[in-house]
Amino acid sequence: MYQYDQYDQAMVDARVAEFRDQCERRLKGELSEDQFKPLRLMNGLYLQLHAYMLRVAIPYGTLSAKQMRMLGHIGRKYDRDYGHFTTRQNIQYNWIKLEDAPDILADLATVEMHAIQTSGNCIRNISSDQFAGAAADEIADPRPWAELLRQWSSFHPEFSYLPRKFKIAVIASEEDRAAMRLHDIGIQLVHNDAGELGAKFYVGGGMGRTPMIAPEIRDFVPADELIHYAEACLRVYNRYGRRDNKYKARIKILVHELGKDEYTRQVEEEFAHMKTLGLNPPVAELERISTYFADPDFDQNAPDDLDMSDPDFRIWVEQNTHAHKQSGYAIATISLKPTGGIPGDASSDQIDLMADLAEQYSFDELRVTHSQNIVLPHVKKADLYALWQKLDAAGLAPANLDLVSDMIACPGLDYCSLANARSIPLAQKISERFADVKRQQDLGELKLKISGCINACGHHHAGHIGILGVDKKGFENYQLSLGGSGAEDTSLAKITGPGFDEDGIVDAVETVTNLYLKTREDGERFIDTYRRIGMAPFKEALYG
Amino acid sequence: MKIVTGNDLKTGDVIWWSGGETWSRHLGDAIDAGDEAEAVAAREEAAMRVNVPYIVPCEQSDQGPMPLHIKDRVRAFGPTVRADLAINTNIPIVKG
Ligand code: HEM
Ligand code: SF4
Numbered sequence: 091m092y093q094y095d096q097y098d099q100a101m102v103d104a105r106v107a108e109f110r111d112q113c114e115r116r117l118k119g120e121l122s123e124d125q126f127k128p129l130r131l132m133n134g135l136y137l138q139l140h141a142y143m144l145r146v147a148i149p150y151g152t153l154s155a156k157q158m159r160m161l162g163h164i165g166r167k168y169d170r171d172y173g174h175f176t177t178r179q180n181i182q183y184n185w186i187k188l189e190d191a192p193d194i195l196a197d198l199a200t201v202e203m204h205a206i207q208t209s210g211n212c213i214r215n216i217s218s219d220q221f222a223g224a225a226a227d228e229i230a231d232p233r234p235w236a237e238l239l240r241q242w243s244s245f246h247p248e249f250s251y252l253p254r255k256f257k258i259a260v261i262a263s264e265e266d267r268a269a270m271r272l273h274d275i276g277i278q279l280v281h282n283d284a285g286e287l288g289a290k291f292y293v294g295g296g297m298g299r300t301p302m303i304a305p306e307i308r309d310f311v312p313a314d315e316l317i318h319y320a321e322a323c324l325r326v327y328n329r330y331g332r333r334d335n336k337y338k339a340r341i342k343i344l345v346h347e348l349g350k351d352e353y354t355r356q357v358e359e360e361f362a363h364m365k366t367l368g369l370n371p372p373v374a375e376l377e378r379i380s381t382y383f384a385d386p387d388f389d390q391n392a393p394d395d396l397d398m399s400d401p402d403f404r405i406w407v408e409q410n411t412h413a414h415k416q417s418g419y420a421i422a423t424i425s426l427k428p429t430g431g432i433p434g435d436a437s438s439d440q441i442d443l444m445a446d447l448a449e450q451y452s453f454d455e456l457r458v459t460h461s462q463n464i465v466l467p468h469v470k471k472a473d474l475y476a477l478w479q480k481l482d483a484a485g486l487a488p489a490n491l492d493l494v495s496d497m498i499a500c501p502g503l504d505y506c507s508l509a510n511a512r513s514i515p516l517a518q519k520i521s522e523r524f525a526d527v528k529r530q531q532d533l534g535e536l537k538l539k540i541s542g543c544i545n546a547c548g549h550h551h552a553g554h555i556g557i558l559g560v561d562k563k564g565f566e567n568y569q570l571s572l573g574g575s576g577a578e579d580t581s582l583a584k585i586t587g588p589g590f591d592e593d594g595i596v597d598a599v600e601t602v603t604n605l606y607l608k609t610r611e612d613g614e615r616f617i618d619t620y621r622r623i624g625m626a627p628f629k630e631a632l633y634g
Numbered sequence: 635m636k637i638v639t640g641n642d643l644k645t646g647d648v649i650w651w652s653g654g655e656t657w658s659r660h661l662g663d664a665i666d667a668g669d670e671a672e673a674v675a676a677r678e679e680a681a682m683r684v685n686v687p688y689i690v691p692c693e694q695s696d697q698g699p700m701p702l703h704i705k706d707r708v709r710a711f712g713p714t715v716r717a718d719l720a721i722n723t724n725i726p727i728v729k730g
Binding site: 116123139142170184186188432503504505509512514518561565566 | 719
């Protein structure tokens with residue numbers, strides 16, 4: 091894992107001290123709310139529906155056991171004993187007191203964490219593949235690249251007042267586990283014909299009210315030009331992005347309005363100019379960072395066989411573990427989606443337990459996934475059974491990864507002041523309706539995603555089944571859409587037709603899954619059947 | 635009728651104006667501010683007894699003033715999915 095150097099630590103500590111002073115001045119009335127709001131937002135502190143909310147950055151979703159334990163401690167000491175893991179691989183606390191906020195940030199700083207750039211029109215926390223450094227199918231570990239981008243983008247003065255927020259994802263395998271093409275910049279590490287490692291750039295994706303899939307604008311950027319190229323992409327945006335209209339201010343609108351070719355031309359022109367400045371950090375820096383992400387000390391002789399005589403364990407292994415690049419090891423995903431639970435929520439005790447298990451079984455490491463789960467990236471197969479038993483005892487072993495009950499759901503109207511409708515109760519009802527895991531396994535991979543408003547924090551545009559909460563004359567109403575994907579086959583879901591009330595939408599989900607079961611061909615997932623037969627039969631089944 | 639709400643500056647708690655210089659965490663204590671609503675909000679914010687106040691249109695119910703908009707009813711209730719953290723669980727979220 092990356093470790094702060096003295097500059098990182100000094101910057102974060104200075105920021106805590108600065109914020110402490112700002113909070114004190116606010117509490118004494120020396121700063122008005124109008125003056126204070128931009129300052130608190132720069133430190134991740136929002137005022138939400140019920141209280142202050144703190145969003146803590148988890149760079150590329152990677153955590154050490156010590157950092158995870160700190161997240162549990164913050165929930166216990168300053169919040170109400172839990173936290174909410176988000177689609178951007180961060181954690182949010184919903185019940186923060188203003189007077190505690192500086193102490194929380196100081197506690198976080200002791201484990202090299204902060205809440206900087208988790209809000210506002212800047213480059214936000216960089217997301218990545220939760221299996222980075224462990225996946226059998228990756229060509230390199232994307233995290234050193236993400237870390238280089240993090241260092242470049244942290245406190246970058248030129249990009250601290252962009253037209254709008256800016257999100258970057260970095261992946262390094264063909265399978266996209268990070269919704270890469272739905273980011274402002276999506277970077278995929280690739281080899282060129284000469285076998286050198288570099289990056290493919292996709293620019294102008296996003297969700298929100300105008301969802302767009304990022305087009306590829308360059309198929310290979312050499313490693314020693316990565317920062318220059320990213321900087322060129324941002325410079326063109328910073329100059330021409332629509333600052334006049336908040337709803338048109340994201341880079342996706344600029345790329346769309348200019349056209350991919352013209353945007354690319356301008357980026358290339360800026361890139362040529364950037365190269366004359368020679369500001370790109372040398373490859374040696376990337377190599378230096380990479381040393382922090384070296385493989386842990388894997389047991390080269392770890393046995394590959396696994397006793398799966400316990401049927402419940404077998405289901406969990408089938409569903410929640412993935413192939414590791416090292417033989418004898420597996421990647422284990424801890425689902426935060428129990429039947430009837432709140433997607434992404436974990437109690438402080440559960441957070442502590444996951445930290446302990448990471449220490450014991452996963453070389454001290456955890457990951458947060460964009461689908462609001464936690465990963466133990468490096469577990470010996472021989473330890474899986476013991477791990478599973480401990481998880482199960484703590485309610486952390488739902489065997490439902492990528493199944494219908496492994497939903498993404500934003501906080502919705504239960505917590506969010508921008509919401510039109512509640513998302514969590516829907517997620518709970520749907521998971522109860524489909525509680526039988528055999529039934530879920532029969533339905534196969536099915537990504538259901540729920541947002542409480544058009545901002546799309548719950549990725550509903552990218553759901554095989556997407557649900558969007560809307561306000562219909564003062565009542566909560568839900569639009570159903572089908573056919574989205576945030577994976578390597580990225581697509582945007584289409585609305586089926588008129589919306590449903592809370593019970594109606596649960597029935598509607600069952601109606602479309604029943605149609606799938608009836609019409610699927612061998613090996614087809616829900617999304618494949620939808621793509622083959624189209625919307626019409628689903629409409630017919632729903633609205634008759 | 636109109637009531638005034640906002641958050642406690644220090645704790646962030648949702649609070650409701652309950653007359654004079656008093657604020658309550660319970661919607662049931664809220665009183666009609668009528669034509670004074672704007673003035674109450676401005677005065678109380680200036681005195682730092684409330685943060686980011688705003689006015690909530692309400693109707694009279696058996697339980698006192700009831701916000702017309704669902705968002706304010708959820709604010710008064712607390713998260714509807716965590717009864718253990720909610721404060722005013724008698725409030726009907728979905729009307730009608
Ligand atoms: C509760 C406080 C939150 C607020 C005020 C908020 C606000 C917003 C807004 C305004 C947008 C639209 C941005 C645009 O289209 O320009 C957005 C998008 C998004 N938010 Fe949130 N959000 C909140 C919570 C969350 C949570 C909890 C998550 C993760 C579960 C999340 C993840 C995202 C994602 C993934 C997007 C869409 C990607 C994109 O930026 O295009 N947000 N959010
Ligand atoms: S999608 Fe809307 S309701 Fe959900 S968290 Fe984002 S802003 Fe809030």
